[in-house]
Amino acid sequence: MNDKLFTSEQFLILKRQLRWTVIIIPIAIVIGSMVALFLWLLSLAIHFRFKNTWLLYLLPLAGILIHFIYKLAGGSSEKGNNLIIDEIHKPGGGVPKRMAPIVLATTIITHLFGGSAGREGTAVQIGGSIAQMFGKWFRLNEADTRIVLIAGIAAGFGAVFGTPLTGAIFAMEVLTMGRIQYNALLPCLIASIVGDVTVAAWGIHHTAYHIDVFAVAPHWFSGYFSFDVLLLVKIIVASIAFGLASYLFASLVHGIKTFFIKRIPIAWLIPVIGGLIIIGLTAILGKPDYLSLGIDAEHAGAVTIPSAFHAGGSDTWSWLWKTIYTTVTLATGFKGGEVTPLFYIGATLGNTLSVLMDAPVGLFAALGFIAVFAGATNTPLACTFMGIELFGGQYAIFFAVACFTAYFFSGHSGIYGSQRIGISKLDDSQSADSYTLADAAKRRQTYLRQKIEKYKLGKK
Structure with missing residues (x-):
């Protein structure tokens, strides 16, 4: 009886999910703490610029500083979110540990001097960088490292916007158009929730939005x-x-x-x-x-x-x-x-x-x-x-x-x-995972050039 219990499918599933829970929670806590630090510094930088509007005129110098930070210390970090997506699909050199502090610092610099940018990219890169670091510490294999990276995206996204469910689904959906990475479902959900809770525990609050109630116009139908x-x-x-x-x-x-x-x-x-x-x-x-x-x-x-x-x-x-x-x-x-x-x-x-x-x-x-x-x-x-x-x-x-x-x-x-x-928007055909949006953009550019050349030849 005991043998049947310990070899059942449900027990193996429970064992696997408990393992992921133990792995993901500390990763998500660290990511959430880093995101909380980032949001706190970001708010300070933005409001400091509000009081010192002359900082905008130093934006070109800030751009030079960011350029040389990445040139001297960034390495592959320059690729940003795309590096993390590539590593999930085709593991290579990994996501460097320095990506997290570099992108945090350069994003603060961008906002301090008035650059128009966001914060999701920074949070996702923080999540990916920390997740990769923990993956090496835990000596995870290639398949598990992929899942940890996806969970890192979920933790960063859910934490930075205060939307844990969205963070989990975003991390699974963003990798391949038309497909969802369901094998990372529980790790992503745990990571996103824990990341969000950690940010809240640090006393960081998110902007609340509200839709005013409106009257529905009556129609015959x-x-x-x-x-x-x-x-x-x-x-x-x-x-x-x-x-x-x-x-x-x-x-x-x-x-x-x-x-x-x-x-x-x-x-x-x-x-x-x-x-x-x-x-x-x-x-x-x-x-x-x-x-x-x-x-x-x-x-x-x-x-x-x-x-x-x-x-x-x-x-x-x-x-x-x-x-x-x-x-x-x-x-x-x-x-x-x-x-x-x-x-x-x-x-x-x-x-x-x-x-x-x-x-x-x-x-x-x-x-x-x-x-x-x-x-x-x-x-x-x-x-x-x-x-x-x-x-x-x-x-x-x-x-x-x-x-x-x-x-x-x-x-x-x-x-x-x-x-x-994964699946084209024009039809139901599937394509190889190696075909990217960048490839699609190159095809569009080639097509447009050919059209322009034909038009020029026609006018001659």
């Missing part, structure tokens, strides 16, 4: 559905725009980076030019609203993510300005992440579209918040859950429609060039 069909149609149209905004963002980040690398032979001049562009744009616009994260208001009436949830809380083109600011910042070598700026872009675009389409402002800001992110990262399921975690479950259907629509209309693009394409 309202009695047949449990929701407003006309509103759903408006959401679908808006979500197409959210997907196109995701595509624009991803294309600009990669396009601007390629443009400068090809035309500026002196590498340290690229962040100098990027910093000067940000300074020039801010001088032209006459306001600093599009610098840094865009969560806290630098002055009364500033356009921020929270303000976008209310009527009049965003300018018509705020989403486009934030797109330009962030893509220039990241493409010219400054560090941080893309996700919080994507939240800003989505929320302000949703605000603008709500006015044009006579729709609820708070709801459309929330839909843009998660949908632009879904399109840019190709993680519609994770972003649907993010909407539920941040804004409540009563609009879950709308969240899902927005995220999946934006996902499809962003095309085969994304902010992570190393993300694999």
